[in-house]
Amino acid sequence: MTDQAESVRTGTAVEPVPPKKKGFAFSLDSRLLALTGVLVILCIVGQVTRPDQFFTEGNISTILRLAAAIGVVSVGMTFVIIAGGIDLSVGSIVALSSVWLTTLATQSYGPWVMILCGLLVGLGCGLVNGILVSYGKIVPFIATLAMYVSARGLAERISGRRTQVVSEAGFLEFFRGDLLGIPVLIWMFALVFAVGWVVLNRTTFGRRTYAVGGNAEASRLAGINVKRHTALVYGVAGLCCGIAALMVVARTTAGASTNGMLYELDAIAAVVIGGTLLTGGRGSLIGTLIGVLIFTVLSNIFTLNNLDTDIQNIAKGVIIVLAALLQFRSVKKTKTST
Numbered sequence: 001m002t003d004q005a006e007s008v009r010t011g012t013a014v015e016p017v018p019p020k021k022k023g024f025a026f027s028l029d030s031r032l033l034a035l036t037g038v039l040v041i042l043c044i045v046g047q048v049t050r051p052d053q054f055f056t057e058g059n060i061s062t063i064l065r066l067a068a069a070i071g072v073v074s075v076g077m078t079f080v081i082i083a084g085g086i087d088l089s090v091g092s093i094v095a096l097s098s099v100w101l102t103t104l105a106t107q108s109y110g111p112w113v114m115i116l117c118g119l120l121v122g123l124g125c126g127l128v129n130g131i132l133v134s135y136g137k138i139v140p141f142i143a144t145l146a147m148y149v150s151a152r153g154l155a156e157r158i159s160g161r162r163t164q165v166v167s168e169a170g171f172l173e174f175f176r177g178d179l180l181g182i183p184v185l186i187w188m189f190a191l192v193f194a195v196g197w198v199v200l201n202r203t204t205f206g207r208r209t210y211a212v213g214g215n216a217e218a219s220r221l222a223g224i225n226v227k228r229h230t231a232l233v234y235g236v237a238g239l240c241c242g243i244a245a246l247m248v249v250a251r252t253t254a255g256a257s258t259n260g261m262l263y264e265l266d267a268i269a270a271v272v273i274g275g276t277l278l279t280g281g282r283g284s285l286i287g288t289l290i291g292v293l294i295f296t297v298l299s300n301i302f303t304l305n306n307l308d309t310d311i312q313n314i315a316k317g318v319i320i321v322l323a324a325l326l327q328f329r330s331v332k333k334t335k336t337s338t
Helices: 003-010 022-049 057-082 090-101 111-134 140-159 169-175 184-202 204-214 216-221 226-252 263-273 285-304 309-337
Strands: none
Touching: 022 285, 057 090, 057 184, 057 204, 057 226, 057 263, 057 285, 090 111, 090 140, 090 226, 090 263, 111 140, 111 169, 111 226, 169 184, 169 226, 184 204, 184 226, 184 285, 204 216, 204 226, 216 226, 263 285, 263 309, 285 309
C-alpha cells in the first residue's frame, strides 16, 4: 500500500512528494541543453549580422535590462503554471502598480512609500486572483481575464490616460544606478530569480506547489490546504508584478496605463519554452530564464538590424509552436516509458 493510500485509510496526513521519473528528467535536461544551444546560435547570428554592436558592453547591458522586468514576471508565472493555473492579468497588474506608485500623492511621501505602494498593489491584485480561483472556484482563465480588464481600466482611471513622470530624484538615483558596475535592475532580476529558485526547489512551499499542480485532490487528501496554497501562489505572481512595475518605472522614468502591455503573453511563452507543463506539476525556473533570454536576444537582433516587428512576431510564434511540440513529445515519451 502506498503512503498516500495509507494516509487516506488511517486519516493521517502524508504530504505527497512530486514523483521523479528518469525519462522525463532526461528529456527535461535535453530540453535545457537544446534551449541553451538555441540561445548560443542566436548570439552567433547577432554577432555575425552586427559585429560592431552586438557583443559590446552597452548592448549586453541593454539586453539584460530589457529582460529584467519580463523575467521577474515570468518567475511568478512559473509558480502559477507549475501549480496548475494560469494568469492573464500580469501585464495589467504591472500597469496598475506603476500608475499607483507614480501618482503625485504617492510621490509626495518619498521613494520608500513609492516602493511599498507598488509592491502592495501587485501583491493585493495577485491575492484577489488567488481568492477568486481557490475559494470562489472560478476558472483561472476567467478570473485572471477579469483582473486583466479591471486592472488596466483602473490604471487608466487613476492616470487619466496620461503618462505620470517620476519627479522623485531618490527613486531614480537608486533604481537607475549601478552596483559594482552592474545596473541595479539586473541585480534585482538576479535576486528575484535566486530567491524563486530556492523557494521552488528547497522549501516546503515549493514542494507543495509541484504537488498541487500534479494532483490537487491527492494533495488535499494528504493534508495540504490546497485553497490557501493556490491563493498564495497567485500572491507570489502579483508580488513579482509589483517588483516588475518598479523596474519598468525606473527604466522609463514614468508610470502609464500602457506599461506591461502583452507581458502576459511573453511570460507564458517564456515559461512554456522553458519546459514548464501547462497542465501543471512540472517545471523549471532555469528553463524560464533561458526562454526569457531567447526572446530578448531575438528582439535585440531585430532591432539592431532594423527589421520589421511583424517578422519578429512570426519568428516568436514559430519558436513557441516548436517548444509546444517538443513538450508534447516529451510528455508522450514519458507516459510510454512508464
